[in-house]
Amino acid sequence: MAGAAVTGYRSAGAVNPVTVNSFAGEIGALRPAVRDLVRRRMDVLAPAYRLMYAEPLDVSRAAGAYLFDRDGRRYLDLYNNVPGIGHSHPKVAEAVATALTEANPHTRYLSEAVVDYAERLLETFAVEARPPDRVQFCCTGTEANDLAVRIARAAAGRVGVIVTQHAYHGSGGLAVEASPSVAPGEDWVFAVPAPLDGDPAAFAASVSAAAAELDARGFGCAALLLDSAFTSDGVVTDPIGLLGPAYAAARAAGGLVIADEVQPGFGRLGDGWWGHARHGVVPDLITLGKPMGNGLPIAAVVSRSEIFAAYEPAYFNTFAGTPVTVAAARTVLDVIIADGLIEHARSVGARLLGGLQGLFGPAAVRGAGLYAAVDIHDPAGRPDPAATAGLIAALRRRQILVSATGPGGSTLKIRPPLVVTEADIDHFLEVLDDELPRLVG
Amino acid sequence: MAGAAVTGYRSAGAVNPVTVNSFAGEIGALRPAVRDLVRRRMDVLAPAYRLMYAEPLDVSRAAGAYLFDRDGRRYLDLYNNVPGIGHSHPKVAEAVATALTEANPHTRYLSEAVVDYAERLLETFAVEARPPDRVQFCCTGTEANDLAVRIARAAAGRVGVIVTQHAYHGSGGLAVEASPSVAPGEDWVFAVPAPLDGDPAAFAASVSAAAAELDARGFGCAALLLDSAFTSDGVVTDPIGLLGPAYAAARAAGGLVIADEVQPGFGRLGDGWWGHARHGVVPDLITLGKPMGNGLPIAAVVSRSEIFAAYEPAYFNTFAGTPVTVAAARTVLDVIIADGLIEHARSVGARLLGGLQGLFGPAAVRGAGLYAAVDIHDPAGRPDPAATAGLIAALRRRQILVSATGPGGSTLKIRPPLVVTEADIDHFLEVLDDELPRLVG
Ligand SMILES: Cc1ncc(COP(=O)(O)O)c(C=O)c1O
Numbered sequence: 001m002a003g004a005a006v007t008g009y010r011s012a013g014a015v016n017p018v019t020v021n022s023f024a025g026e027i028g029a030l031r032p033a034v035r036d037l038v039r040r041r042m043d044v045l046a047p048a049y050r051l052m053y054a055e056p057l058d059v060s061r062a063a064g065a066y067l068f069d070r071d072g073r074r075y076l077d078l079y080n081n082v083p084g085i086g087h088s089h090p091k092v093a094e095a096v097a098t099a100l101t102e103a104n105p106h107t108r109y110l111s112e113a114v115v116d117y118a119e120r121l122l123e124t125f126a127v128e129a130r131p132p133d134r135v136q137f138c139c140t141g142t143e144a145n146d147l148a149v150r151i152a153r154a155a156a157g158r159v160g161v162i163v164t165q166h167a168y169h170g171s172g173g174l175a176v177e178a179s180p181s182v183a184p185g186e187d188w189v190f191a192v193p194a195p196l197d198g199d200p201a202a203f204a205a206s207v208s209a210a211a212a213e214l215d216a217r218g219f220g221c222a223a224l225l226l227d228s229a230f231t232s233d234g235v236v237t238d239p240i241g242l243l244g245p246a247y248a249a250a251r252a253a254g255g256l257v258i259a260d261e262v263q264p265g266f267g268r269l270g271d272g273w274w275g276h277a278r279h280g281v282v283p284d285l286i287t288l289g290k291p292m293g294n295g296l297p298i299a300a301v302v303s304r305s306e307i308f309a310a311y312e313p314a315y316f317n318t319f320a321g322t323p324v325t326v327a328a329a330r331t332v333l334d335v336i337i338a339d340g341l342i343e344h345a346r347s348v349g350a351r352l353l354g355g356l357q358g359l360f361g362p363a364a365v366r367g368a369g370l371y372a373a374v375d376i377h378d379p380a381g382r383p384d385p386a387a388t389a390g391l392i393a394a395l396r397r398r399q400i401l402v403s404a405t406g407p408g409g410s411t412l413k414i415r416p417p418l419v420v421t422e423a424d425i426d427h428f429l430e431v432l433d434d435e436l437p438r439l440v441g
Numbered sequence: 442m443a444g445a446a447v448t449g450y451r452s453a454g455a456v457n458p459v460t461v462n463s464f465a466g467e468i469g470a471l472r473p474a475v476r477d478l479v480r481r482r483m484d485v486l487a488p489a490y491r492l493m494y495a496e497p498l499d500v501s502r503a504a505g506a507y508l509f510d511r512d513g514r515r516y517l518d519l520y521n522n523v524p525g526i527g528h529s530h531p532k533v534a535e536a537v538a539t540a541l542t543e544a545n546p547h548t549r550y551l552s553e554a555v556v557d558y559a560e561r562l563l564e565t566f567a568v569e570a571r572p573p574d575r576v577q578f579c580c581t582g583t584e585a586n587d588l589a590v591r592i593a594r595a596a597a598g599r600v601g602v603i604v605t606q607h608a609y610h611g612s613g614g615l616a617v618e619a620s621p622s623v624a625p626g627e628d629w630v631f632a633v634p635a636p637l638d639g640d641p642a643a644f645a646a647s648v649s650a651a652a653a654e655l656d657a658r659g660f661g662c663a664a665l666l667l668d669s670a671f672t673s674d675g676v677v678t679d680p681i682g683l684l685g686p687a688y689a690a691a692r693a694a695g696g697l698v699i700a701d702e703v704q705p706g707f708g709r710l711g712d713g714w715w716g717h718a719r720h721g722v723v724p725d726l727i728t729l730g731k732p733m734g735n736g737l738p739i740a741a742v743v744s745r746s747e748i749f750a751a752y753e754p755a756y757f758n759t760f761a762g763t764p765v766t767v768a769a770a771r772t773v774l775d776v777i778i779a780d781g782l783i784e785h786a787r788s789v790g791a792r793l794l795g796g797l798q799g800l801f802g803p804a805a806v807r808g809a810g811l812y813a814a815v816d817i818h819d820p821a822g823r824p825d826p827a828a829t830a831g832l833i834a835a836l837r838r839r840q841i842l843v844s845a846t847g848p849g850g851s852t853l854k855i856r857p858p859l860v861v862t863e864a865d866i867d868h869f870l871e872v873l874d875d876e877l878p879r880l881v882g
């Protein structure tokens with residue numbers, strides 16, 4: 001274990017899951033309207049832009065758990081976790097429009113709505129043992145992770161960061177440096193294998209070994225930065241208690257713990273608000289994003305005041321924590337509570353996970369609530385990215401949207417808006433049952 | 442000059458302009474309603490948050506160039522450049538609300554509105570000699586500058602970045618490392634004095650000296666990163682042609698040039714869309730933000746495809762370039778054109794600058810269009826931050842909002858929404874004329 005860990009970051013060599021389910025640029029095969037738009041897009045957007053699916057989807061309307069293309073065809077969206085309370089939620093549209101007609105000052109002016117939201121957000125952590133008491137707003141998950149690492153460094157008086165080998169924490173700043181799935185590693189980043197085997201002690205041992213290596217490199221361990229559900233390492237949600245020993249190992253080495261809740265947060269796992277809390281652990285810093293504003297750019301670092309106080313540079317983010325995006329975020333909290341979406345995620349998620357286990361076998365399925373991962377194997381039991389891609393394309397033809405994740409891109413990733421219904425899930429399971437014999441095993 | 446430049450970044454020791462006009466925490470002196478809200482805010486927001494003014498402003502409504510406090514008192518806003526087309530613009534509210542009820546997919550799906558906007562945005566550069574042809578959306582100016590530096594590094598095959606001594610380019614990532622006004626410097630950043638003397642050759646010489654020093658440090662010069670109006674160095678807009686020799690010096694050293702248009706862009710200077718174009722120069726990368734979406738979080742890196750292509754890592758920003766924020770940005774372009782706001786900024790700005798010159802003397806005033814800076818001196822001609830603060834507070838009492846900038850915080854910063862009227866400016870000049878005798882000289 002320690003041996004594997006000490007190979008560290010540069011050896012990760014992940015297949016970037018981003019590129020697994022991408023449109024490959026075969027323009028000729030597309031329908032004319034789509035082809036023209038793809039061409040125009042390629043002529044003006046930077047070359048790093050990617051489209052999903054061999055036939056990219058031109059989205060003209062969206063509602064609840066459905067996307068509609070230009071021709072009005074409806075797709076069941078089992079992939080987009082940003083619109084957690086449902087695409088184009090009317091209450092979000094209303095709250096945002098109202099804020100836009102009232103006022104949208106930045107945070108150097110007073111705004112009661114922003115204070116109010118921060119109070120409400122902190123309440124979601126109140127059940128925890130040593131709850132965070134302060135919020136710093138950002139616009140993106142990337143910004144939140146960048147800032148959290150800076151704060152952890154200041155508080156720890158160290159530099160090194162431990163992540164998992166296929167982690168994704170953002171597209172820029174220190175967040176991309178700490179994302180082995182995207183960037184070539186810097187020496188202060190050390191990547192350990194995600195605990196896909198579900199062994200808390202072995203995971204903790206590799207964190208300790210990583211911290212020792214960071215000490216040896218002269219950086220020390222400033223932070224253990226973990227997605228609380230390891231969503232880009234293939235999704236690991238169990239056993240409950242998985243994170244405790246690793247958190248302790250990082251702290252024993254003088255580091256802080258940052259819980260990246262950008263994917264698992266806001267009730268996604270159907271068991272309280274936050275992925276780390278499910279494991280009964282208390283991080284030092286927590287980063288939020290994606291579903292926070294149902295698609296409006298809002299993110300946050302949440303922590304305790306004494307930890308924030310360690311970071312001295314002024315932090316001012318022009319657009320963050322302003323009434324317009326906060327109006328969306330406030331609506332998200334209200335709707336999750338009023339509509340019981342966490343309980344809904346738990347019960348509909350149980351149906352989803354149970355159904356997947358029935359189809360693929362219990363060993364192939366991981367997840368909790370409405371976050372599910374299914375390892376796709378070839379008949380010899382090896383990871384099968386081609387079959388995974390085939391399955392995604394077949395579902396796309398049947399108007400169901402999922403995608404892939406994991407080191408080799410051979411893990412189905414399923415994370416619908418929380419408002420997906422039992423009937424939607426049953427339909428998905430039936431279509432899977434129908435398509436599977438043609439594709440795998 | 443070279444001597445001063447070679448002192449480099451760590452010696453900058455700027456008074457952070459962010460803290461010049463801050464509420465100092467004297468809660469007791471505030472009116473009860475404001476006091477309670479400030480208390481609640483301090484209890485939940487991170488300690489890095491700052492409020493402006495000795496008596497913070499509780500904004501309940503905003504329209505055009507006016508802010509209204511909780512008691513309905515109206516303030517003339519001569520400071521906020523984010524709502525360029527005016528606070529709470531009804532067309533922005535309408536466009537955003539419509540997009541929110543239709544669809545807001547991320548950039549791995551097709552959306553004609555996003556392609557359309559990118560086309561329109563690129564048209565604003567069409568008058569330039571070698572216009573950029575591709576857009577990469579971000580959510581904040583920080584993200585845009587972070588990415589632009591990464592791209593420049595990849596394209597140049599070098600690491601070092603040259604900035605000015607009191608520059609501000611962002612709150613995180615490589616942008617904050619390259620912001621001497623906030624962060625302690627890293628060795629790959631070298632800061633040169635801003636050309637406050639308006640001498641293009643001397644400025645170019647200090648860029649050459651900085652590049653040589655970065656070569657000597659082993660980093661080389663990847664980029665010269667300049668705010669096209671040097672807005673946090675005290676505002677330098679003239680003479681026309683100021684930037685050309687410095688751009689050439691950076692290129693002679695193997696570096697690219699990044700024009701930070703977050704402050705001067707979108708017509709602010711009353712002379713075309715972009716601050717760099719006013720000087721007849723062509724940057725390699727251009728970063729946009731602040732007024733781009735009139736307050737919605739949207740920013741961009743604009744460049745040529747071959748430069749973008751040098752940067753290999755995948756770039757995906759969950760919230761960037763989505764229909765909702767693009768709807769706001771599209772409205773901004775449309776309104777600037779339909780309402781002739783660039784010409785308006787030029788004519789109203791000329792009145793503002795002329796009036797300020799009459800009051801403070803031509804030597805104390807810099808700026809172009811609706812971006813004005815006034816150096817405030819004591820009777821002996823020394824920079825006077827106390828008088829500057831006094832003037833800002835006096836204007837605040839007279840319900841006019843401005844703030845301070847510059848190394849010592851002794852420069853008034855005036856940059857109203859572009860829709861400010863001649864009558865507003867005349868009122869401001871009259872109030873200034875009235876208050877000045879009590880405060881300075
Ligand atoms: C776990 C995790 N952290 C951080 C991020 C970055 O978020 P953003 O795209 O808003 O910068 C992502 C985005 O996919 C993510 O999945």
Ligand SMILES: Cc1ncc(COP(=O)(O)O)c(C=O)c1O
Pocket residue numbers: 316317318319580581582583584586609610611612668672701703704730731
């Ligand atoms: C010149 C300049 N560049 C970049 C930024 C960073 O923009 P943001 O706050 O959106 O990250 C600012 C913000 O004040 C700025 O003034």
